[in-house]
Amino acid sequence: MKIAVLPGDGIGPDITREAVRVIEALGLGIEMTWAPVGGAAYKAHGHPLPAETLAIARDSDAILFGAVGDPDCDALDRHLRPEQAILGLRKALTLFANLRPARVFAGLESHSALRPEIAGAIDLVIVRELNGDVYFGEKGFRTNAMGEREGYDVMSYATSEVQRIAHIAFRAAQGRGRRVCSVDKANVLETSQLWRDTVIAVAREYPDVALEHMYVDNAAMQLVKNPGHFDVVLTGNLFGDILSDQASMCVGSIGLLASASLGERQTAWGTFGLYEPIHGSAPDIAGKGVANPMATILSAAMLLRHSLGLADAAERIERAVAHALGDGVLSRDLGGNAGTAEIGDAVLARL
Structure with a gap:
């Protein structure tokens, strides 16, 4: 080894x-x-x-x-x-x-930014896609129609990229509480709509796992309001980067x-x-x-x-x-x- x-x-x-x-x-x-x-x-x-x-x-x-x-x-x-x-x-x-x-170790509930009785219920896994999204999309600077300097980063996912990370999340849930919460922003982003459609299709292969969808802003709120609700959180590169750091403060450090x-x-x-x-x-x-x-x-x-x-x-x-x-x-x-x-x-x- x-x-x-x-x-x-x-x-x-x-x-x-x-x-x-x-x-x-x-x-x-x-x-x-x-x-x-x-x-x-x-x-x-x-x-x-x-x-x-x-x-x-x-x-x-x-x-x-x-x-x-x-x-x-x-x-x-x-x-x-x-x-x-x-x-x-x-x-x-x-x-x-x-x-x-992310879970709270016994005796460290008071170190969380949340109330101890809320923090003590945290036991979740965030499954974050790493090879796509804005981090790897086309990016650069350009001049817009007003003559101003403009920065851009392209967010995109292919169906196959979403499929493979979704399988990881569903298999992880089978070894835990059998619940997946897929986090996206499908109400405003086409990338997230493809994400949601693909996750729904993959979920049919895992009838023993319950699937729910949550917009990322609501997920951020629920992580501090009711973090015990989550078992496996499935999300993309950008949203996963932010939510996983938020989860770290929920558990104390x-x-x-x-x-x-x-x-x-x-x-x-x-x-x-x-x-x-x-x-x-x-x-x-x-x-x-x-x-x-x-x-x-x-x-x-x-x-x-x-x-x-x-x-x-x-x-x-x-x-x-x-x-x-x-x-x-x-x-x-x-x-x-x-x-x-x-x-x-x-x-x-x-x-």
Whole structure:
């Protein structure tokens, strides 16, 4: 079993190091190869996703990813900015399905921005399409009829793109509460109308799963009003990006949310994927030993489950994280003072 470890920028190396320590402690004999990505890769090799890094990623069974983003690179041409590394990996490796689970850990209900009794009911998965929408559509600048500078980004989805992500969502629901809420904006967007029509057609193949539709503005409202209503949320790239970050604050901290980006390629043990925390590189606290590594550690658990078929090992990690949090081992973002390595030690002790 081989993992490509791409720590990236800012706090990426700090939090990735703790996740690697947890994986190594399980004694699974996994081979791990580290490679630069993002701003660190640009500074060393002149590109945020060097060919060597991409080759290491392709040759692995899964990718453990830290975070990218470096203020020193903000003035670069867009194709050289650190964020292009993650977009490039998703595109080159056809990672089209992003799974972002969100649930409140016992004892942390009061850390949510919501009332504890509402927050305690959160247990959902957002299934976000990753390879389409405005992020990958035609974009640019032009001069309009008034002679003004105008920016544009094209939102589009093909039927096949919606079909494949819909199947992922329905299969995920079959292993959970058997409910899918498809989020779109079909009342004003033709792209969303195609999305809705396609999801309805796919749903006929899953008679055991209940399907409902919700406009994205209402979904954002319901995430804070009645988040316990949701089981699996299926949505596109743009809406999923926004709703998943909103969900992170509903559970108490963006530092607790893991994610998996999956494709169609199968490994010997599961589905090839890239696993990362949903937060950014936080350059202001990089190297200070205060970043919360929990989301990265939980991402490592998802990696073991989905790509390496090691569900038991994944559950051990998740239980250890839950016990550490329940015992009050909290980072700054959760009102505590535990440092990055201290949190890693706490999880290791509870394994």
